[in-house]
Amino acid sequence: MRSPTTTTLLRALHTAVKMPALPPQRKPIVISGPSGVGKGTLYNLLFERNPDTFVLSVSHTTRGPRPGEQDGEHYHFVTKDAFLALKEQGGFVESAQFGDNLYGTSKQTIEEQGAKGKIVVLDIEMEGVKQIKATGFPARYVFIAPPSEEVLEKRLRGRGTDKEESILKRLAQAKLELEFAKTPGVHDKIIVNNDLEEAYKELVDFVYAPEA
Numbered sequence: 001m002r003s004p005t006t007t008t009l010l011r012a013l014h015t016a017v018k019m020p021a022l023p024p025q026r027k028p029i030v031i032s033g034p035s036g037v038g039k040g041t042l043y044n045l046l047f048e049r050n051p052d053t054f055v056l057s058v059s060h061t062t063r064g065p066r067p068g069e070q071d072g073e074h075y076h077f078v079t080k081d082a083f084l085a086l087k088e089q090g091g092f093v094e095s096a097q098f099g100d101n102l103y104g105t106s107k108q109t110i111e112e113q114g115a116k117g118k119i120v121v122l123d124i125e126m127e128g129v130k131q132i133k134a135t136g137f138p139a140r141y142v143f144i145a146p147p148s149e150e151v152l153e154k155r156l157r158g159r160g161t162d163k164e165e166s167i168l169k170r171l172a173q174a175k176l177e178l179e180f181a182k183t184p185g186v187h188d189k190i191i192v193n194n195d196l197e198e199a200y201k202e203l204v205d206f207v208y209a210p211e212a
């Protein structure tokens with residue numbers, strides 16, 4: 001007799017304690033979209049409302065930890081040499097440089113998190129999405145779009161975390177991302193984040209959709 005998989009056991013456990021069923025599709029979910037569109041807001045709701053079902057992928061970075069940041073929780077903090085060695089071995093599904101620092105998503109991290117029976121969620125910017133797709137990495141791709149560029153600007157300003165120069169950079173980048181999102185077949189689902197609860201429902205429906 002075959003021994004039950006972790007997924008089968010978790011599903012049985014969820015049924016026993018009357019939690020919502022686990023998503024039938026187990027592939028990682030890649031969420032992208034312009035800065036300030038509400039990606040974090042949406043997936044944090046998904047995590048809060050579906051405890052123990054999802055896990056956010058932890059990236060590698062060569063930048064130093066900021067106060068309060070824990071290694072392995074917010075990032076895997078590594079030296080530049082270690083990062084480049086891992087990249088050389090093909091250990092990243094995507095990587096990028098921002099300013100002087102390198103960032104990347106390691107294959108091992110995704111595999112380890114997925115092996116714990118959780119659905120891995122990745123928050124990846126446009127260039128990273130292009131790289132991941134080019135590797136043939138099996139994932140489901142969701143793009144979060146703003147109702148309009150004006151609303152996006154309002155959200156970025158309303159968030160109050162960015163200086164004017166950064167806001168203008170993010171808005172210019174948003175135009176490129178919105179243009180890229182029009183490429184047919186790049187994303188499996190495009191969600192316009194207008195009303196938060198409606199966008200959340202669309203995300204849940206996509207994530208919990210039956211096996212295709």
Ligand SMILES: Nc1ncnc2c1ncn2[C@@H]1O[C@H](COP(=O)(O)OP(=O)(O)OP(=O)(O)O)[C@@H](O)[C@H]1O
Binds near residue numbers: 040
């Ligand atoms: N549907 C919505 N309606 C109104 N405001 C929203 C909605 N969704 C998110 N927001 C607000 O927009 C701002 C940006 O959201 P958030 O930080 O989640 O964006 P993000 O896409 O994760 O950005 P980044 O890529 O820069 O991390 C926040 O202040 C958030 O509260």
